[in-house]
Amino acid sequence: MPMENIGEAVLRRARPEDAADFARLAIESSPGFFPALFGTHAAAVLREFFRHRGHVLSHEHTLVAEVGGRVAGMALAYDFRRRVVRELRTGLLVATHLPLRILRLATFLVRAQRTLGRLQRDEYYLSNIAVHTDFRGRGLGTRLLREVESSARRSGCRRVVLDAERDNEKAIRLYTRLGYSVIERLPVLRLAGRSFEFLRMSREVVRGRA
Ligand SMILES: CC(C)(COP(=O)(O)OP(=O)(O)OC[C@H]1O[C@@H](n2cnc3c(N)ncnc32)[C@H](O)[C@@H]1OP(=O)(O)O)[C@@H](O)C(=O)NCCC(=O)NCCS
Numbered sequence: 001m002p003m004e005n006i007g008e009a010v011l012r013r014a015r016p017e018d019a020a021d022f023a024r025l026a027i028e029s030s031p032g033f034f035p036a037l038f039g040t041h042a043a044a045v046l047r048e049f050f051r052h053r054g055h056v057l058s059h060e061h062t063l064v065a066e067v068g069g070r071v072a073g074m075a076l077a078y079d080f081r082r083r084v085v086r087e088l089r090t091g092l093l094v095a096t097h098l099p100l101r102i103l104r105l106a107t108f109l110v111r112a113q114r115t116l117g118r119l120q121r122d123e124y125y126l127s128n129i130a131v132h133t134d135f136r137g138r139g140l141g142t143r144l145l146r147e148v149e150s151s152a153r154r155s156g157c158r159r160v161v162l163d164a165e166r167d168n169e170k171a172i173r174l175y176t177r178l179g180y181s182v183i184e185r186l187p188v189l190r191l192a193g194r195s196f197e198f199l200r201m202s203r204e205v206v207r208g209r210a
Helices: 016-029 033-038 042-051 083-097 102-113 140-154 169-177
Strands: 010-013 062-067 070-079 123-131 159-165 181-185 189-191 194-196 198-204
Touching (some): 010 140, 016 033, 016 042, 016 062, 016 123, 033 189, 033 194, 042 083, 062 140, 070 140, 083 102, 102 189, 140 159, 140 169, 159 169, 169 198
Parallel strands (some): 123 159
Antiparallel strands (some): 010 062, 062 070, 070 123, 159 198
């Protein structure tokens, strides 16, 4: 296991060339969900989508943490503005790249839009966060999350919201330790014969505003 000092981790905006690392980490952040959504070639789909702009899985919304020149972690997050346009563009990408899946996915995406990733005014959405196994438990997840909160403040948002899979105890413990609380249990989502249960968690990031 590499022992580079996490204190020397560099946080930077992702670039299209980070696609392979992004796809690997995104699947680690939701190992059941992305394959259920995009099929057995989920990693290839994520790599392709990541290179495009203007939709919810784009490099333009992603922050990466580099340690010793290696991508050690990532966080994908964006604000409430233009969410609908970005989701429509994601749907368009699915239709272009996965024409055989679009019918099956359409119903799911419409349902999911009302639950997963739903955003109100002033909210900033943490869609995915993951740290490579070699670098976990050393504060990198905390740094990425705090940086997402700074971005939320800079874009004028009042709170960060996220949807954690109910059985992801490790992530939920991290969020709770950092001041997030569960505000809602989302309706069960079914896809590809599987059920997904998410908890919506949230934290106010602007002090002094109720
Ligand atoms: C969840 C995840 C992103 C956390 O990343 P991480 O880098 O391990 O996070 P941190 O190191 O900041 O915190 C993890 C634990 O290490 C502890 N820790 C942090 N720095 C430490 C240090 N220097 N020494 C010892 N322990 C430390 C933290 O206190 C925390 O403890 P906790 O589990 O009791 O809360 C990571 O486990 C992961 O990628 N999981 C798979 C993907 C995933 O589930 N994503 C979330 C989807 S909702």
